[in-house]
Amino acid sequence: MNLDFQHCIRCTICVANCPVSRVNPDFPGPKQAGPDAERFRSDNKTSIDKWIRLCNQCKRCEVSCPYGVNPAQIILREQVQYGGKHFRPLASRVFANNYWLGAVNSVIAPIVNRLAPMKFIKRILNIFGISTYLPFPQFHIHTLSRSWRWKGRRESRKKVVLFYGCFLNYNRPDLGRDVRDFLASLGLRVIMPRQVCCGLPALGNGDIETARKFARKNARILAGYIDKGYDVIYTCTSCGLALTQDYPGILEVPHGRKVSENSYNLHEYVLKLMEEHYIEPVFEPFRRKVAYHIPCHLRALGIGYPAAGLFAKIPGLEIVILEDNCCGLSGSYGFKRSNEDTAVRLGITAARAVKDIDPDMLVSDCGACRMQLAHFSGIPAVDPSEILIKSLTTGFEDSRGRVKGRKL
Amino acid sequence: MSGTYDVVIIGGGMSGMMAAVALADMGRKIAVVSRGDPVCCLSTGCIDVLAAGNDPLEGIGSLPDNHPYRLVGKDTLTASLEMFRTVMSEECGAYVGDVNANRRILTPLGRHKVTCLVPATMEFADFHSDEYIHVISFNEMKDFYPNYITSRYKNSGCSIFDAGISTTMSIAERFENRQFLEAFISWLKGLDIPEGRIAIPAVLGMHFAVNVYNEISVELGRKVFEIPTLPPSMPGLRLFGGLKNALLKRGVDLYWGKEIYSVEKSGGQIEAVTLAGAGRSARVQGNAFILATGSFVSGGLHASMDAATETAFDLPVYLPGKRKSWFNDDFFAPGHAIEKSGICVDQSFRPVDSRIENLFVCGSILAFSEVMKYGCGHGMAIATGVAAANVCGELA
Numbered sequence: 001m002n003l004d005f006q007h008c009i010r011c012t013i014c015v016a017n018c019p020v021s022r023v024n025p026d027f028p029g030p031k032q033a034g035p036d037a038e039r040f041r042s043d044n045k046t047s048i049d050k051w052i053r054l055c056n057q058c059k060r061c062e063v064s065c066p067y068g069v070n071p072a073q074i075i076l077r078e079q080v081q082y083g084g085k086h087f088r089p090l091a092s093r094v095f096a097n098n099y100w101l102g103a104v105n106s107v108i109a110p111i112v113n114r115l116a117p118m119k120f121i122k123r124i125l126n127i128f129g130i131s132t133y134l135p136f137p138q139f140h141i142h143t144l145s146r147s148w149r150w151k152g153r154r155e156s157r158k159k160v161v162l163f164y165g166c167f168l169n170y171n172r173p174d175l176g177r178d179v180r181d182f183l184a185s186l187g188l189r190v191i192m193p194r195q196v197c198c199g200l201p202a203l204g205n206g207d208i209e210t211a212r213k214f215a216r217k218n219a220r221i222l223a224g225y226i227d228k229g230y231d232v233i234y235t236c237t238s239c240g241l242a243l244t245q246d247y248p249g250i251l252e253v254p255h256g257r258k259v260s261e262n263s264y265n266l267h268e269y270v271l272k273l274m275e276e277h278y279i280e281p282v283f284e285p286f287r288r289k290v291a292y293h294i295p296c297h298l299r300a301l302g303i304g305y306p307a308a309g310l311f312a313k314i315p316g317l318e319i320v321i322l323e324d325n326c327c328g329l330s331g332s333y334g335f336k337r338s339n340e341d342t343a344v345r346l347g348i349t350a351a352r353a354v355k356d357i358d359p360d361m362l363v364s365d366c367g368a369c370r371m372q373l374a375h376f377s378g379i380p381a382v383d384p385s386e387i388l389i390k391s392l393t394t395g396f397e398d399s400r401g402r403v404k405g406r407k408l
Numbered sequence: 409m410s411g412t413y414d415v416v417i418i419g420g421g422m423s424g425m426m427a428a429v430a431l432a433d434m435g436r437k438i439a440v441v442s443r444g445d446p447v448c449c450l451s452t453g454c455i456d457v458l459a460a461g462n463d464p465l466e467g468i469g470s471l472p473d474n475h476p477y478r479l480v481g482k483d484t485l486t487a488s489l490e491m492f493r494t495v496m497s498e499e500c501g502a503y504v505g506d507v508n509a510n511r512r513i514l515t516p517l518g519r520h521k522v523t524c525l526v527p528a529t530m531e532f533a534d535f536h537s538d539e540y541i542h543v544i545s546f547n548e549m550k551d552f553y554p555n556y557i558t559s560r561y562k563n564s565g566c567s568i569f570d571a572g573i574s575t576t577m578s579i580a581e582r583f584e585n586r587q588f589l590e591a592f593i594s595w596l597k598g599l600d601i602p603e604g605r606i607a608i609p610a611v612l613g614m615h616f617a618v619n620v621y622n623e624i625s626v627e628l629g630r631k632v633f634e635i636p637t638l639p640p641s642m643p644g645l646r647l648f649g650g651l652k653n654a655l656l657k658r659g660v661d662l663y664w665g666k667e668i669y670s671v672e673k674s675g676g677q678i679e680a681v682t683l684a685g686a687g688r689s690a691r692v693q694g695n696a697f698i699l700a701t702g703s704f705v706s707g708g709l710h711a712s713m714d715a716a717t718e719t720a721f722d723l724p725v726y727l728p729g730k731r732k733s734w735f736n737d738d739f740f741a742p743g744h745a746i747e748k749s750g751i752c753v754d755q756s757f758r759p760v761d762s763r764i765e766n767l768f769v770c771g772s773i774l775a776f777s778e779v780m781k782y783g784c785g786h787g788m789a790i791a792t793g794v795a796a797a798n799v800c801g802e803l804a
Contacts (some may be wrong), residue, residue: 009705011447016578016640022581025573063665066444066707244687260687275410299688302665302685312659321656324615324649349581 005074007067008035014061014071020054023345027054030061033078033111034071034190041078052078054339057204059241059300069226076203076250085205091129095332096205099197099214100171102139109139131340134329137171137367144169144176150191152184158278159189161225161244163218163263165236166197167367173334175383179235180268182389186270186279191230193221198242199251201332208251215253222263223255232263235385237297237365238331240265244301265298265365266307266385283343286391287316291359292384293350293373294323295366307365307384314391320357325350327364329372343372351376363387411661413439415800416681418668419708420719421446423771423793424700425651426488429495432658432796439692440655440697441663441683443707444584446648453610453643454513455503455525455790457489459783474776477784479755480791488794489525489787492495499650502617504531514541514607516552518560521636521699522783527643529612529621531604532631540604543635544596548574549708551638552609567599580613583620593627594768601630610642612632617646618622640671659738663690668720678721699723699759700771700793703750708773716749721767723759725792726752726775743781750775757796766803770796 014030015021021029033052048149052075061071083092094101105112115121122132144164160183168176183190195218222232222243234240243263248256264272273279292308311319328346333339354362354377362381364370370381410697415431417424418577420442428438458477459463465486468477483804486507493503505511505525512520513533526533535541540563543554547570554566571579571593582588596606611632613620625632636643655662666683673679680693701708709725710717716725728734729750734745752760752775770792772779779785 011450012639013445013447013449015575016449016645017445018577021575022577025575027579029575064445065665066442067445068443068667212670263687272410299664301687302663302683303690304661304663309661349584 001288003150003362004364005035005038005069007144008069013066014069015203017064019058019060019328019346020342024054024342029091029354030055030071030075034061034074036070037078038074040381049078049082053206054342055079056328056333056339056342058326058330060296060326063150063299073250078208080203080208080250084208088206089129089336090336091336093207094128094130096202096207096210096248097334098201098332099166099347102166105139106141106143106170109141113138126337129337131335131337131343133340133344134371135211137167137234137371139170140173142173144173144192145194147173147177147180147192149281150189151180152187152189154189156187156189157352158187158273159169159191159228159230160189160269161222161230162190162192163195163198163222163232163234163239164192165234165239166201167236171367175386176235178389182393183233183386185393186281187274191225193225193250195221198239200238200242200246203242203246203250203380204331209266212251212253215242215251215256218243219247219253219255219259222259224390226258226262231269233266233269234263234363235266235383237265237301237368240308240370241297241300243259259365265303265306267310267388268303270388271306271309281392283314284391286328286387288360289318289357290320290387291357291362291379292319293325293327293354293355293362293364294321295364295369296326298321298365299323307363307388310388314387317350317387317391319363319402320359322350322353322357325353325365327369327372329368334372347372348374410691410693411439413661413694414694415439415696415698415797416441416692417698417700418442418681419698419700419706420662420664421700421702421706421771422651423702423789424698425655426492426790426793427698427700427770427797427800428655429487429651429658430491430594430794431801432655432660434797435802437802438658439661439663439694441666441668441681441692443667444665446702447706448514448644448648449640449784450515451641451644451647452521452523453527453641453647454521454523454530454636455492455505455786456522456783457485457510457524457787459510459522462510462779464510464707464787465508466608471782472776475782476774476777476788476792479753479757480757480795484788484795484798485791488791491794492790493525495654496650499653500615501528501650504528507743514557514633516556516609516635516637517617518557524787527634527646528618529610529634529643531638532633533607533635535605537561540564540602542567542601542606543605544569544606544608546571546574546579546609546611549579549609549611550574550576557607557635563604565601567601569595574640576609577612577640580617583611583613584616589620589623595622596624596628601616605631605633607633607635609637611637612642615647615649617642629786630707632662663692666690671721673764676763676769677776678679678764681720694766696766696768696803698772698796698800699751699767700789701773703772703777703779704746706772708771709750718751718773719764721764723769724761726750745776747778747780749774750777756799757792768796768800
């Protein structure tokens with residue numbers, strides 16, 4: 001048994017950082033749900049704390065704790081324990097397998113995209129415990145997994161595997177292809193091998209077995225490439241957190257440590273290339289004022305804010321960093337009816353912070369944050385890599401003569 | 409993430425953050441490394457400079473010669489506090505008060521705390537005991553009992569507002585909601601409060617507390633003030649949030665939730681520190697380093713049964729004599745011998761007997777600071793942080 005929770009001195013800094021307990025009094029907060037309750041738990045007893053599922057695993061408590069207690073990890077283990085011993089609602093089961101959900105939806109994308117906004121479909125989803133306050137993301141037939149799997153010269157000195165994650169694969173394959181081409185344009189050999197969901201959605205929905213199955217598969221594939229000298233690049237901050245924290249941690253998958261130590265955030269990697277003088281990019285001006293909403297899981301990665309470091313080099317780009325709010329959607333958390341109220345309240349607060357800046361656009365690394373904040377603020381949301389690609393590849397055309405990047 | 413900096417600051421508390429602000433303003437490239445948030449939720453948000461006596465500046469003269477304030481000097485102390493006020497007025501609201509005069513603020517127990525600079529929301533917390541005080545509380549609010557105050561003051565009253573929720577954090581969150589604030593103000597107006605001051609526990613908003621406070625004061629046309637609460641304390645969180653924003657605005661890199669696990673040295677210089685964490689370890693390289701990890705509670709010092717160690721660089725720690733001599737028969741005697749322990753520094757804030765030339769030490773980890781005894785917590789942190797930054801900035 002991990003006794004780190006004994007280091008808690010009840011300073012309540014985790015409670016002060018907890019978004020959920022602030023708006024939902026049913027959740028007692030990370031101190032009580034984590035180290036306090038842990039004293040009364042035992043590995044072989046059935047968990048009875050129903051409210052444990054209300055934690056959205058934003059990891060803010062973990063980042064803020066000065067004593068290394070990691071309340072979010074304690075809560076996550078308890079959530080898994082609870083999920084294993086109790087009936088899991090349909091919505092949880094569906095979202096745990098959102099990889100398969102995406103796979104099916106992308107095949108029938110034109111139908112799904114048209115059905116999802118319909119009122120009676122929404123009503124049916126509501127009955128099954130799925131929340132519909134937010135428009136569902138669009139699905140695409142031409143997913144990233146069905147795209148060209150490699151790019152860049154084979155003899156490049158540096159080789160990378162792109163771990164794109166479900167959101168890029170099913171919902172933003174266009175951006176995924178741009179990222180692939182962008183990395184190749186930096187003189188890298190880019191490969192997108194067969195890969196599955198990182199496992200975080202399953203873990204968050206209390207299904208550790210499914211999470212482990214996904215993780216094992218990914219770790220085996222990625223470790224094979226790492227042995228051949230590849231670095232792993234992830235774009236989704238939550239996928240990144242799973243790869244670096246959960247693979248060697250709670251999921252205990254073989255090669256977990258190797259994957260963890262060789263995975264890089266996209267922007268972190270670009271900065272690294274610059275530091276090593278592998279590339280000497282010239283940043284084209286991009287005259288906009290942007291609000292940069294830091295996703296909770298980027299904070300939890302502990303790699304600082306690499307995209308902000310790159311933004312600082314783009315002439316004319318004015319950024320305001322917002323890191324105090326959780327958007328509330330937290331992956332599939334806010335898509336569950338039971339969490340809708342919490343998600344909406346947090347979303348409104350976070351969106352207000354964005355609106356106060358009055359930016360031209362809002363930027364966030366996380367697809368879920370972007371969906372939620374664009375909905376509540378009405379301000380267009382983009383991924384930081386879209387701005388980066390825009391600034392670094394102005395006039396850069398792909399093989400079909402198309403200028404890269406979405407119009408921003 | 410890894411990086412190379414002019415100065416790397418270890419410790420994200422008051423002292424480390426103020427050192428970072430000072431150095432960033434000198435145009436240096438700075439990183440701040442911290443194990444987690446400082447325990448700002450335990451802070452009243454007020455700046456105690458020197459609680460003994462009425463005039464902190466004058467009081468410094470009577471401190472022991474080895475107290476860190478003696479190293480800093482009056483001019484640097486005044487300048488550093490002025491710098492702090494400028495930073496705060498750009499962020500979460502101005503601080504009021506005078507370095508030459510202490511003030512007393514009301515606590516939830518109805519007693520007074522002596523402090524020096526206070527957030528604008530506590531400007532009117534120093535009142536004459538004849539004046540009428542009306543305490544506002546919230547239904548079932550945790551750890552706040554207005555009777556502690558009203559029973560001590562004959563000329564006082566109390567009203568309870570139902571916020572629908574009972575923790576300080578969640579009430580503060582609601583105050584940033586327009587409808588809630590308006591409902592609260594109209595409820596207050598409806599009360600027939602006699603002429604005097606109105607005291608409210610410090611839950612008037614998180615990020616926009618000054619706006620909330622101003623609106624209530626203006627609408628009521630009364631002197632309103634906040635009473636600091638038990639943790640989590642909003643004024644402490646606002647203070648920390650303001651400083652953190654100041655750092656982000658100045659382009660300071662924050663390495664948060666990270667602990668040092670190895671230090672690279674060459675000759676008399678620290679070259680880099682490696683930070684533990686999930687995944688790859690980050691290597692942070694610097695020309696100079698500032699140590700501001702705090703004392704025992706903050707984890708800068710670690711005590712075992714027979715020794716005390718410094719946790720980041722294993723610097724020699726001063727202990728006041730043998731363990732046996734620390735015991736005091738008077739339980740309530742102010743100060744404890746262990747408070748004297750810490751790192752001894754020379755005139756330039758370099759640790760004594762360590763033979764490291766590019767390391768500077770500031771904040772409550774300094775030996776002889778005796779923060780509790782002298783009531784000089786934040787003031788000493790700010791002053792030594794800025795003073796160490798001044799020395800360090802000339803070199804880095």
